[in-house]
Amino acid sequence: MKKILNLGLGLMLLTVSAASAATITGAGSSFVYPLYTKMFAEYKKDHNVDVNYQSVGSGAGQQQIIARTVDFGASDNPMSDEAMKPAPGKLLQIPTAIGAVVPAYNLPGVSTKLNFTGKLLADIYLGKVKLWNDAAIKKLNPDVTLPGLPITVARRSDGSGTTAVFTDYLSKVSSEWKSKVGSANSVQWPVGVGGKGNDGVAGIVKSTPGAIGYVELTYAKQNNLLFGAVQNRAGKFIVADNGPAANAAQGVVIPADTRVSITNSANPAAYPISSFTYVIFYQDQKYANRSQADAKELKDLLNWMVTTGQQYNEPLDYAKLPSSVVNKAKALINSINYGGAKL
Known part of the structure; x- marks a missing residue:
């Protein structure tokens, strides 16, 4: 026993x-x-x-x-x-x-990857560009038939590193954005509908015809969202992927404490809205x-x-x-x- x-x-x-x-x-x-x-x-x-x-x-x-x-x-x-x-x-x-933040959009009748510049993205998020067939968008996408649909801006409602990365990039490419909004985890958005987390912003874009939102690349892919190419500092329109995101860190001096921004990289093969x-x-x-x-x-x-x-x-x-x-x-x-x- x-x-x-x-x-x-x-x-x-x-x-x-x-x-x-x-x-x-x-x-x-x-x-x-x-x-x-x-x-x-x-x-x-x-x-x-x-x-x-x-x-x-x-x-x-x-x-x-x-x-x-x-x-x-x-x-x-x-x-x-x-x-x-x-x-x-x-x-x-x-x-x-290293990840990439992409401009994802829901544009009925358009299956093409649109081109964006940093200035255009800043103007959309400043509320200055309000329609999808605005001349500024048409100029970058001359071969695309763009609908006259209102743009619904989707952005984060919570304190967000994705927001910090996106606004850091916009502050580097738009002096107006830098002076009026700036960069941080949370900012005073001029326009937009807020969603919690990358999944929240992706959800707004997916369910709202005419919406645009900034999300991490994986969320755009998982939600089958179209996302655009963004012009980098060398003037090339780059579609986000592992390679272009990795290129953003090449040639950047990494300090011993590793705290560094790699947005708007000078590398001509880099995707410009990338971040550690x-x-x-x-x-x-x-x-x-x-x-x-x-x-x-x-x-x-x-x-x-x-x-x-x-x-x-x-x-x-x-x-x-x-x-x-x-x-x-x-x-x-x-x-x-x-x-x-x-x-």
Whole structure:
């Protein structure tokens, strides 16, 4: 009887151990949510670690890591020194992928990829270009029969890294946009209908004839939305894809802290509205009730994301990190400590 009881207890402990996988929590960017969903599912298979990631927008992700309610935040724009001031410890930020923001549209009777310039996109979002057959659009698309349909502008209603990337680009190509609206996670939009998350904006475009909205490339493809080519700094009209997005980082000086904008790249083969997407975490992991094991789990996950995990980027329409950026990211990850002690 004693042997049977011991065997039963052993099986019970084994079951509990198998069920109690470590859990890491993260929140932020919807831009990168399709990629992280895949990455974290694969990581669970290989490492028995659950990564609970909430797609709540980059602004909320930044707020949650400052409040230390998650193990990592995620944002498509790196946090500025000013934005990090409220943090109770030193924050580090590393890129995990390069993505593209595209102008997606719903234009009945038009199946052609339209051409856009930065100035045209700025004028549409300023409310200056109101009809699809406006002369400014016709000039760029002379072979397309454009309907006289009102343009419904779709934009984000939440704090968004995708918004930060899009408005950063518009501020570089339109002095009027820069002076009147500027760039940030949240801006005072002159016009438009708001949607929460990339999926919310994609939903507005999909359901509204005449709509245009800025969304991450994967969301446009997943929703079967048409999206246009955008003229880059070299004057070429570029359709977003992995290669053109990756090209945006080529020739850009990446600082040691990896915080950099790659919109409106000078590379003639680059897609101009491209961006790194970042994970944000504390350098010193000894805070609240975190254990050294928790810190090690996070460090291992981050190292995996910038190395082995990169294999999942391109199949989901994100570009992989250049090797030089991987090396800088690994250096930041390796600086993680626990109460000053190296992990």
